[in-house]
Amino acid sequence: MTTAHFADTDVGASPAARRHLHLRWPLSPRYLLTRVIVAVAAVFAVVSLVFVCLIATGNPAQLLAGPDASLEDIARLSAQLGFDRPWYEQYVTFVAQVLSGDLPESIRYGESALTLVLERIPASLLLGATGLAIGTLLGLAAGYVASVPNGRGWRQAPVTVLTALDSIPSFFLGVLLIYVFAVELGLLPSSGAGSPASLLLPALTLAPVVAAPVARVFRSSLIDTHDLDHVRFARSKGVHGLRLTLRHTIGNSLGPVVNVLGVQAGMVLGGAIITETLFSWPGVGQLAISAINNRDYPVVLAAITFVAAGYVVINLVVDLFGAALDPRSTR
Numbered sequence: 001m002t003t004a005h006f007a008d009t010d011v012g013a014s015p016a017a018r019r020h021l022h023l024r025w026p027l028s029p030r031y032l033l034t035r036v037i038v039a040v041a042a043v044f045a046v047v048s049l050v051f052v053c054l055i056a057t058g059n060p061a062q063l064l065a066g067p068d069a070s071l072e073d074i075a076r077l078s079a080q081l082g083f084d085r086p087w088y089e090q091y092v093t094f095v096a097q098v099l100s101g102d103l104p105e106s107i108r109y110g111e112s113a114l115t116l117v118l119e120r121i122p123a124s125l126l127l128g129a130t131g132l133a134i135g136t137l138l139g140l141a142a143g144y145v146a147s148v149p150n151g152r153g154w155r156q157a158p159v160t161v162l163t164a165l166d167s168i169p170s171f172f173l174g175v176l177l178i179y180v181f182a183v184e185l186g187l188l189p190s191s192g193a194g195s196p197a198s199l200l201l202p203a204l205t206l207a208p209v210v211a212a213p214v215a216r217v218f219r220s221s222l223i224d225t226h227d228l229d230h231v232r233f234a235r236s237k238g239v240h241g242l243r244l245t246l247r248h249t250i251g252n253s254l255g256p257v258v259n260v261l262g263v264q265a266g267m268v269l270g271g272a273i274i275t276e277t278l279f280s281w282p283g284v285g286q287l288a289i290s291a292i293n294n295r296d297y298p299v300v301l302a303a304i305t306f307v308a309a310g311y312v313v314i315n316l317v318v319d320l321f322g323a324a325l326d327p328r329s330t331r
Contacts, residue, residue, distance in 0.1 A: 035319055039312045046308040047301060051094060054297040055087045060107060081107070094301070104298040108291070113298035117284055117306050123193060124283035127276065128268050130203040135210025135268075136261065138162065142211065143218030144250075159215045166212035170271050174205040174278045191280035202272075202279040209271055210264045217260045221253035262318025266311035273307070 061078040062069075069077075078084040082093070097103050103114040142158035165173065181201060182190035189198045273285030280286065284303050291299035 032320070035316055039316045042312050043305070043308045047098070047305050048091070050304045051091060051297075051301060052087070054295070054300060055090065058295075059083050060295045060297060098305070103302050106291075106296055106299045108294050108296045108299070113296075113302040116287060116299055117302040120282060120284045120287050121306065123281060124269075124272060124276070124285065127199065127202055127206070127281055127283060128265070128272055130199055131206030131268050131272075132210055132261070132265055134203055135207035135264070136214055138207060138211040139214025140218055140257070142215040144222065146215070146219045147222035159212075159219060162208060162212040162215050165208035168208070170205055170209070171274050171278055173208070174202070174275060177201050177204060178279075193282055198279075198281075202275050202281050205275050205278075206268050206271060209267050210261070213260050213264055214257055217256050218253060221256045222250070225253045258318060258321060262315045265314045265318075269307055269310050269314070 059074070059078055061074050061081060061083050075084065082090060094104070103112060105111060106113045106116055109116060139162065142162055145155050146159045148155055168176075178190045178201065181188045188201050189195065190201070192198050272281075272283060273288055275281065276283040276285035277289045284306055288300060288303035288307075291297075291303065
């Protein structure tokens with residue numbers, strides 16, 4: 001059994017407090033199996049819903065054939081692509097293709113939809129990870145400043161600002177950032193991925209989604225941690241300032257933050273669809289929007305599968321890590 005301590009237990013932490021400072025592994029096989037099954041079912045449900053919605057919009061062959069195509073041309077193209085079959089037969093075929101890893105070809109590009117998505121994944125992961133990192137750092141800093149005991153009123157300002165930014169729709173915030181930093185100041189490029197500087201504006205657009213909830217949760221967790229037995233004991237032993245914060249307070253306050261990051265990482269992954277389109281970032285989100293406009297449903301399904309799977313996997317990892325921190329949550 002692996003055990004990781006987040007605070008010194010030699011300063012008199014109570015048994016109840018010590019239980020919160022351990023990372024216990026492995027978890028129950030039953031719990032692991034249940035979480036994996038739920039995760040797979042969630043991805044399957046999302047993909048199935050998207051498939052039904054796309055089929056309900058009509059026959060993609062009508063768009064591919066063009067506005068001047070005859071009914072015979074549309075029927076011939078539908079038969080060629082398999083769109084003339086009942087939707088449930090198309091769905092069964094699609095499920096079989098997903099399970100085998102052989103997704104249908106893109107209607108527009110004529111190549112594997114999975115290949116198109118895989119080519120865009122590195123760009124999406126880079127943008128999402130950068131936005132998540134910036135948002136986490138901003139949130140932790142703001143939450144810590146706001147949690148300082150007997151602090152002045154201005155210490156709440158960073159959390160208030162981040163909350164206000166989080167309330168602004170991402171597309172509007174992105175346009176605002178482009179206007180200020182690209183148009184007016186000329187400091188950063190407004191679109192594309194030609195240089196590392198191109199990453200900054202879209203990442204800053206995504207960051208408030210993470211920063212605001214992290215700041216609020218971290219602030220509350222720090223305030224609660226200040227009253228724990230082992231922290232009060234350390235304080236009575238003369239431990240103060242940065243040493244008390246790093247060794248006894250912050251480590252015990254990160255558990256709730258980890259749970260928040262799991263949810264917000266999924267939000268970043270989903271929100272990147274709009275952000276990538278706004279900044280012409282060559283990721284999965286931009287590909288998905290283009291595929292929706294062209295009713296290229298194999299690419300849409302492949303892109304949505306990636307987003308859904310990423311969201312579920314992130315939350316699964318966070319759930320398992322949180323359960324390892326506090327095994328009582330698995331009971």
